[in-house]
């Protein structure tokens with residue numbers, strides 16, 4: 001095991017083992033960020049990936065990191081090297097990408113926060129692994145093969161841990177999590193668009209609790 005591999009492994013492993021569900025949220029208004037994070041945490045989901053798809057994303061990360069210390073908040077949709085510093089400056093505790101460009105794999109090798117590249121094939125897994133990464137997001141999970149692909153990848157590469165994301169639903173999370181190479185799943189179902197626009201944060205807590213309850217029942 002290279003030094004790089006072991007250096008990257010531990011913090012990302014802790015992140016992957018923290019919560020079986022990672023809430024993927026695209027926050028429309030930064031002023032709602034803290035309420036959304038608190039609602040998720042109250043429901044038991046304390047890892048939040050804020051996608052960099054809205055203008056308020058970085059501010060939302062900053063506010064959650066400052067005001068909701070009991071959650072781990074990070075950035076999603078990290079697609080370019082230029083996003084690295086703003087993400088760190090906002091106080092993100094981790095970063096997820098939908099892909100695994102060589103530029104990103106290299107840029108995050110010395111990152112102070114875990115970086116989780118997105119992969120969709122054996123070659124992408126091996127490429128990310130060659131840069132020292134052991135924890136990856138399978139994206140878009142349902143489209144590229146879902147559970148069947150994860151099982152197939154696990155045979156030659158049993159040491160890689162995945163967070164399938166993209167098309168995962170409350171009802172299918174448990175099926176993914178029973179695979180030995182899946183530590184957690186990501187999904188946007190915890191913050192439906194209509195719930196965000198209505199500001200019904202109690203509903204966010206309810207969905208989070210119901211999702212975890214489904215996992216407990218298997």
Ligand SMILES: O=C(O)C(=O)C[C@H](O)[C@H](O)COP(=O)(O)O
Pocket residue numbers: 024051052053076077078096097098118139165166167168186187188189
């Ligand atoms: O923006 C990113 O960084 C992504 O990789 C995409 C998100 O993870 C998916 O959009 C979540 O998928 P759904 O749960 O199907 O909505």
